Amino acid sequence: MASNGNGEFSFGKGTARNGLSKIQTQKKNNGICHDDSAPPVKAQTIDELHSLQKKRSAPTTPIKGGAQGAFAPPPISEEERQKQQLQSISASLASFVRETGPKVVRGDPARQSETPKVAHVSEHHFAPTISVSDSSLKFTHVLYNLSPAELYEQAIKYEKGSFITSTGALATLSGAKTGRSPRDKRVVKDETTEDELWWGKGSPNIEMDEHTFMVNRERAVDYLNSLDKGPKSPLIHWEKQTCRLVFVNDQFLNWDPENRIKVRIVSARAYHSLFMHNMCIRPSPEELENFGTPDFTIYNAGQFPCNRYTHYMTSSTSIDLNLARREMVILGTQYAGEMKKGLFSVMHYLMPKRQILSLHSGCNMGKDGDVALFFGLSGTGKTTLSTDHNRYLIGDDEHCWSENGVSNIEGGCYAKCIDLSREKEPDIWNAIKFGTVLENVVFEEHTREVDYTDKSVTENTRAAYPIEYIPNAKLPCIGPHPKNVILLACDAFGVLPPVSKLNLAQTMYHFISGYTALVAGTEEGVKEPQATFSACFGAAFIMMHPTKYAAMLAEKMQKHGATGWLVNTGWSGGSYGSGNRIKLPYTRKIIDSIHSGSLLKANYQKTEVFGLEIPTEVEGVPLEILDPVNTWSDKKAYKETLLKLGGLFKKNFETFTNYKIGKDSKLTEEILAAGPNF
Numbered sequence: 251m252a253s254n255g256n257g258e259f260s261f262g263k264g265t266a267r268n269g270l271s272k273i274q275t276q277k278k279n280n281g282i283c284h285d286d287s288a289p290p291v292k293a294q295t296i297d298e299l300h301s302l303q304k305k306r307s308a309p310t311t312p313i314k315g316g317a318q319g320a321f322a323p324p325p326i327s328e329e330e331r332q333k334q335q336l337q338s339i340s341a342s343l344a345s346f347v348r349e350t351g352p353k354v355v356r357g358d359p360a361r362q363s364e365t366p367k368v369a370h371v372s373e374h375h376f377a378p379t380i381s382v383s384d385s386s387l388k389f390t391h392v393l394y395n396l397s398p399a400e401l402y403e404q405a406i407k408y409e410k411g412s413f414i415t416s417t418g419a420l421a422t423l424s425g426a427k428t429g430r431s432p433r434d435k436r437v438v439k440d441e442t443t444e445d446e447l448w449w450g451k452g453s454p455n456i457e458m459d460e461h462t463f464m465v466n467r468e469r470a471v472d473y474l475n476s477l478d479k480g481p482k483s484p485l486i487h488w489e490k491q492t493c494r495l496v497f498v499n500d501q502f503l504n505w506d507p508e509n510r511i512k513v514r515i516v517s518a519r520a521y522h523s524l525f526m527h528n529m530c531i532r533p534s535p536e537e538l539e540n541f542g543t544p545d546f547t548i549y550n551a552g553q554f555p556c557n558r559y560t561h562y563m564t565s566s567t568s569i570d571l572n573l574a575r576r577e578m579v580i581l582g583t584q585y586a587g588e589m590k591k592g593l594f595s596v597m598h599y600l601m602p603k604r605q606i607l608s609l610h611s612g613c614n615m616g617k618d619g620d621v622a623l624f625f626g627l628s629g630t631g632k633t634t635l636s637t638d639h640n641r642y643l644i645g646d647d648e649h650c651w652s653e654n655g656v657s658n659i660e661g662g663c664y665a666k667c668i669d670l671s672r673e674k675e676p677d678i679w680n681a682i683k684f685g686t687v688l689e690n691v692v693f694e695e696h697t698r699e700v701d702y703t704d705k706s707v708t709e710n711t712r713a714a715y716p717i718e719y720i721p722n723a724k725l726p727c728i729g730p731h732p733k734n735v736i737l738l739a740c741d742a743f744g745v746l747p748p749v750s751k752l753n754l755a756q757t758m759y760h761f762i763s764g765y766t767a768l769v770a771g772t773e774e775g776v777k778e779p780q781a782t783f784s785a786c787f788g789a790a791f792i793m794m795h796p797t798k799y800a801a802m803l804a805e806k807m808q809k810h811g812a813t814g815w816l817v818n819t820g821w822s823g824g825s826y827g828s829g830n831r832i833k834l835p836y837t838r839k840i841i842d843s844i845h846s847g848s849l850l851k852a853n854y855q856k857t858e859v860f861g862l863e864i865p866t867e868v869e870g871v872p873l874e875i876l877d878p879v880n881t882w883s884d885k886k887a888y889k890e891t892l893l894k895l896g897g898l899f900k901k902n903f904e905t906f907t908n909y910k911i912g913k914d915s916k917l918t919e920e921i922l923a924a925g926p927n928f
């Protein structure tokens with residue numbers, strides 16, 4: 251085969267002169283230079299050549315000086331700033347028994363060429379003596395705010411089960427736990443939290459004392475400071491260099507600049523670091539330079555169990571929150587959602603103290619600035635329905651509603667992937683690319699194509715991606731006051747209408763009830779859909795009594811004239827097992843007509859038992875499904891199921907009857923009357 255000189259290739263005769271064709275790679279005088287005329291690389295050795303491959307990016311902006319006015323601190327040198335940063339990390343990792351932090355250095359120990367700076371919290375007093383343990387003679391290498399590319403390399407080199415999929419996502423396994431462990435979430439009860447938080451029946455806050463927290467904290471910190479684990483562990487090989495390694499992420503929560511929270515996540519897995527890189531708000535280089543001390547720190551030692559002989563421990567998993575110390579410790583679960591939702595709990599404490607309502611909801615905005623909130627428990631459709639090609643995505647899961655409007659708490663989305671299809675959810679499908687963490691999916695060994703229908707590892711397969719991977723994300727993720735408040739319920743009984751319009755009292759009733767059929771998988775141990783009530787559509791994350799959040803929602807909805815809706819994204823034509831899940835395109839049509847305002851103008855009729863206002867017509871939706879009774883062939887079974895569900899609602903609401911909402915108790919009476927009536 252030879253080039254014929256026109257850039258085409260031909261076989262045999264034609265171009266050959268001496269029987270052998272001359273391979274012409276270049277032509278003269280056409281602007282392309284010859285092979286032998288290419289300038290040689292500027293390197294004398296292979297090592298030098300490799301050193302050319304990477305360059306250090308210059309700081310994008312100089313540290314601001316003077317602009318902050320007379321009280322601004324004097325500018326510090328780059329060296330001093332870096333030292334302060336390392337000291338802050340060393341302090342984060344300090345053991346309370348030894349009262350010093352480890353000697354920390356920045357950078358990957360595998361890269362020999364780096365000459366790291368060392369910092370230690372009590373540097374000036376530190377002198378190794380025989381009483382010091384071996385552990386304090388070692389360095390801890392800090393992999394600080396690594397980029398996705400760097401984290402990919404760490405994961406693939408050192409973490410079993412990490413692979414690049416055909417679309418470039420990082421597939422990973424979360425270990426034995428593939429969902430959250432709400433029965434292992436503990437909160438320190440002290441003088442303050444005893445009065446402030448919701449404790450006892452129905453509350454997600456399982457109490458623990460300060461001492462036990464410190465025991466677990468010490469365990470986590472010691473683990474993070476030693477890290478000798480697993481067959482693929484970097485430590486086997488780095489041990490020789492007497493160094494240790496942790497990942498540190500310094501990031502933000504809440505896009506509302508006035509109420510932004512600085513969080514630090516210390517973890518042992520690249521998976522955890524990349525997950526939080528995607529889920530929290532990513533600081534700009536300048537913001538990172540001026541990060542300072544975090545407002546809240548997570549110690550994720552999830553590969554390591556808690557000690558079951560420790561007081562309060564009921565399993566080898568514990569997720570411990572200490573509000574006074576502004577710290578969270580994770581032991582015995584590697585499920586990354588614990589970090590995301592752990593921080594959400596913190597926001598459910600901090601924000602209401604500032605009169606800001608924190609919400610387990612998705613949020614999007616139309617071209618005309620109309621904002622909708624989507625409340626719902628896990629798997630009811632917050633992510634799916636807020637990700638809408640015709641609207642701007644503000645966020646998929648956690649928001650704040652303040653005097654200024656709404657703001658997303660996070661910087662990323664966390665979508666369920668089971669049965670994901672390109673046709674039904676194109677934006678989520680396309681977001682699964684380089685940088686995205688894909689948890690617990692199954693892929694074809696050779697092509698690395700993911701089979702989203704495969705539940706071999708878990709039903710709760712997930713993708714975590716930065717919000718800007720959704721093409722119509724609204725950046726910054728903030729918006730005006732909501733116009734529509736959509737309560738999503740995945741009704742496994744199949745008796746709730748696909749859509750109903752709610753008055754304020756009904757909205758409150760259903761918000762406090764927080765009904766859904768818990769979709770299998772997101773919480774440990776749930777394999778089949780099952781009716782559940784979870785106050786504020788997120789009882790697992792709220793910290794104070796549900797009526798506190800409900801009162802704030804009522805006040806805000808009233809003030810800003812928002813309309814409430816109840817949308818059943820669950821079953822129709824029978825209960826789970828006999829009926830079918832309402833088709834996503836129909837739910838989307840319903841949501842479209844809420845956004846456009848056309849549903850508000852529809853004609854309504856009232857249902858029996860629940861007293862819900864259902865429209866007689868919705869564009870693009872078959873008429874017969876609007877009233878569920880029409881979809882059941884067995885009308886008697888329908889009525890029985892309806893009454894059964896009504897009874898469950900009534901029973902669940904009993905615990906709330908004595909709580910007052912709003913300044914007068916008028917709203918409370920109205921709310922009580924807004925439930926099922928029979």
Ligand SMILES: Nc1ncnc2c1ncn2[C@@H]1O[C@H](COP(=O)(O)OP(=O)(O)OP(=O)(O)O)[C@@H](O)[C@H]1O
Binds near residue numbers: 632646
């Ligand atoms: N009619 C429907 N409406 C909404 N979602 C549906 C419908 N039918 C099927 N689904 C599926 O239900 C799932 C909804 O999950 P989604 O990720 O939106 O939950 P979520 O409310 O965001 O939960 P989480 O808080 O756990 O993230 C998706 O897998 C979606 O494809």
Ligand SMILES: O=C([O-])CC(=O)C(=O)O
Binds near residue numbers: 429587588
């Ligand atoms: O927290 C998780 O693991 C997933 C989630 O969004 C939820 O359960 O609401």
Ligand SMILES: [Ca+2]
Binds near residue numbers: 610628647
């Ligand atoms: Ca959620």
Ligand SMILES: [Mn+2]
Binds near residue numbers: 632633647665666
């Ligand atoms: Mn979600």
